Amino acid sequence: MPELLAHRADTEPDRVALVAGDEQVTFGRWHARAGAVAAGLHARGLRPGDRVALHYGTASWHDYAVACTGVLRAGLVAVPMSDRLAPAEVRHVLTHSGATAVLRSAGRPDTDLAWSATLAEIEAEAGGSVPPQPPSPRDLAQILYTSGTTGVPKGVGATHANLAHGCTLDPRRRPLAHSTHFLHAFPVGSNAGQTMLVNALNARAAALTAGTFTPGRFAKLAERYAAGTIFLVPAMAIEMLHAKVHTTHDLSAVRLVGSTAAALPPAVALQLAAAFPAATIVNYYTSTEAAPAQTSMVFDPERPGALGRPTVAADLMIAGPDGRPLPAGEVGDVWLRSPVAARSYYRDGDASAEVFRGRWVRMGDVGRLDDEGYLYLVDRDSDVVKSGAHKVSTLQIEHALHEHPLVREAAAFGVPHPVLGTAVAAAVVADGTLTAPQLRTFLLDRLAGHEVPGRVLFLDRLPRNDNGKILKRELRQLLDDDRATQ
Incomplete structure (x- = not known):
C-alpha cells in the first residue's frame, strides 16, 4: 500500500x-x-x-x-x-x-x-x-x-x-472508472471501511465519505458529486428506501450499488433495483477473517437469494463436520479460500486453528451450493434455531418478513422454551399498524408452521453495532418489555 x-x-x-x-x-x-x-x-x-x-x-x-x-x-x-x-x-x-x-x-x-x-x-x-x-x-x-x-x-x-491483493499500478485497469467519485459511509475500524481505504488508493474514482450516515445526507452527497458508485450495508439501503430519497434527489448518475457486511434480503434488493433502474445491484460476501476472498453477485430476480461465486470456483466449498467437501445441494459449513496468505487471529492460536486452515477460512455460516456453483446461505452457524426436532433458518424467516409491505426491518432469533428447548421469535420495525396475528397469517403462506415466530416484538428501530449488524443478544433481552406480543 x-x-x-x-x-x-x-x-x-x-x-x-x-x-x-x-x-x-x-x-x-x-x-x-x-x-x-x-x-x-x-x-x-x-x-x-x-x-x-x-x-x-x-x-x-x-x-x-x-x-x-x-x-x-x-x-x-x-x-x-x-x-x-x-x-x-x-x-x-x-x-x-x-x-x-x-x-x-x-x-x-x-x-x-x-x-x-x-x-x-x-x-x-x-x-x-x-x-x-x-x-x-x-x-x-x-x-x-x-x-x-x-x-x-x-x-x-x-x-x-x-x-x-488485486491492486494495480496500471492506470488502464483501475476499478470504478465509470465516474469521478464513489460514496460510502462505513466507519473506521470496520472491514468495509478498510476496503474503502484500499479503493481510495487503487480506484480511478475518488473516495467520497459521508461522515455520520443519514439517508438525506448520503443522497445529497451522491447528487452533488454525481457519484457513479455507492456502497451500503443492508441497514443503510433499507433506510434510504424508506426515506424515498430516490424520489427527492437526482441519483441518475449511480451505476453501481454495492451491498456488503450482511446478506441483502431479496425483497430489499428488488426495491433497490426499482429505485436505481440504471444501476447494477451487487451483493458482496466476505468477512474480516476471509478478506480479500469473497463472492459477488449481480442481483438476479431468477436467483434472488444467491450470494454469487468467487472468481475461481474452487475457492468456495461447503464442507461437512469432518472438513470434507459436500456435493451440490447439501447443507454444511461455508469455507472460502484466500488468493494470498490468509489472515489469522492475533495472539489467539486456538481460535485460529478452528477458523483458518492454510488459505481456507471457515466463514461461520451454514450454506449450500446449487448445481452451477452459486452460494446460498442458510444461516449464521450461531443463529440457527434448534427447535424441537427442527433446525430453523433465521435468515429464511427474515427474508419472508421483509416481503410484508409494512415491514421495514426485521430480525429472527431463538429464545429459550420449556418444551422445545428453543423457539423462534422475531423483532420487527413496521411502517403503519401491524399486529402479530396479522404477521403470522402472512407468514403461513411462506414458512412452515415450526418456522413462524411464536413471539413478535415491535420496535421503533433494531439495535445495531457500529458496522450495521443487528445485535440479537439485545433483542432477547428486550422480549421482557411490554411491547412483546404473545
Whole structure:
C-alpha cells in the first residue's frame, strides 16, 4: 500500500484521492503527509512491528487515511479503532493489541495505556528523521477487530500482501472508472471501511465519505458529486428506501450499488433495483477473517437469494463436520479460500486453528451450493434455531418478513422454551399498524408452521453495532418489555 500511494503521487500528484466534508486531498498531498507521519513516528522511537492504534471517526476520514498509510510506511502495524467504541472496548483493543501509541483526531481524550498524539503533533516532529525502508509484503500490516456480535472482539491480523491483493499500478485497469467519485459511509475500524481505504488508493474514482450516515445526507452527497458508485450495508439501503430519497434527489448518475457486511434480503434488493433502474445491484460476501476472498453477485430476480461465486470456483466449498467437501445441494459449513496468505487471529492460536486452515477460512455460516456453483446461505452457524426436532433458518424467516409491505426491518432469533428447548421469535420495525396475528397469517403462506415466530416484538428501530449488524443478544433481552406480543 505505501508503494501504491507513492506511485499515484508520482504519476497523478494533483488528482483528488479523498473528499471528506469540505476537505479534498490529492495523491501528492496524501503521500507527503504520510511520509511526514512515518518520519515523526520514527523520531519518537517507534520501530517496525510496533503497534499504533488509530482512533478516528468518519468525519475525520482524510486524517485517518493519512495516519494509516503513514503508520504502514514506517513499517508499523495499524490498529484501527472507531470513535464510536465504548471506553471498555477501547481498553480491550489497546491492551490486546499491545499498542504503544495512539494517533487520534483533535479533541479525543488521552489514554493511560499508551502515549497519544494528533497528526499535527506528529508531523511537526518529523524534522530530518528518515523512516526505515518500506515493509515487505509478508510483514504484518494491520490488526482489525471483529464486531463482537457473538462475544469478545477478536483481533484479525493481515499482511501487506493481503491488504494490497488485486491492486494495480496500471492506470488502464483501475476499478470504478465509470465516474469521478464513489460514496460510502462505513466507519473506521470496520472491514468495509478498510476496503474503502484500499479503493481510495487503487480506484480511478475518488473516495467520497459521508461522515455520520443519514439517508438525506448520503443522497445529497451522491447528487452533488454525481457519484457513479455507492456502497451500503443492508441497514443503510433499507433506510434510504424508506426515506424515498430516490424520489427527492437526482441519483441518475449511480451505476453501481454495492451491498456488503450482511446478506441483502431479496425483497430489499428488488426495491433497490426499482429505485436505481440504471444501476447494477451487487451483493458482496466476505468477512474480516476471509478478506480479500469473497463472492459477488449481480442481483438476479431468477436467483434472488444467491450470494454469487468467487472468481475461481474452487475457492468456495461447503464442507461437512469432518472438513470434507459436500456435493451440490447439501447443507454444511461455508469455507472460502484466500488468493494470498490468509489472515489469522492475533495472539489467539486456538481460535485460529478452528477458523483458518492454510488459505481456507471457515466463514461461520451454514450454506449450500446449487448445481452451477452459486452460494446460498442458510444461516449464521450461531443463529440457527434448534427447535424441537427442527433446525430453523433465521435468515429464511427474515427474508419472508421483509416481503410484508409494512415491514421495514426485521430480525429472527431463538429464545429459550420449556418444551422445545428453543423457539423462534422475531423483532420487527413496521411502517403503519401491524399486529402479530396479522404477521403470522402472512407468514403461513411462506414458512412452515415450526418456522413462524411464536413471539413478535415491535420496535421503533433494531439495535445495531457500529458496522450495521443487528445485535440479537439485545433483542432477547428486550422480549421482557411490554411491547412483546404473545
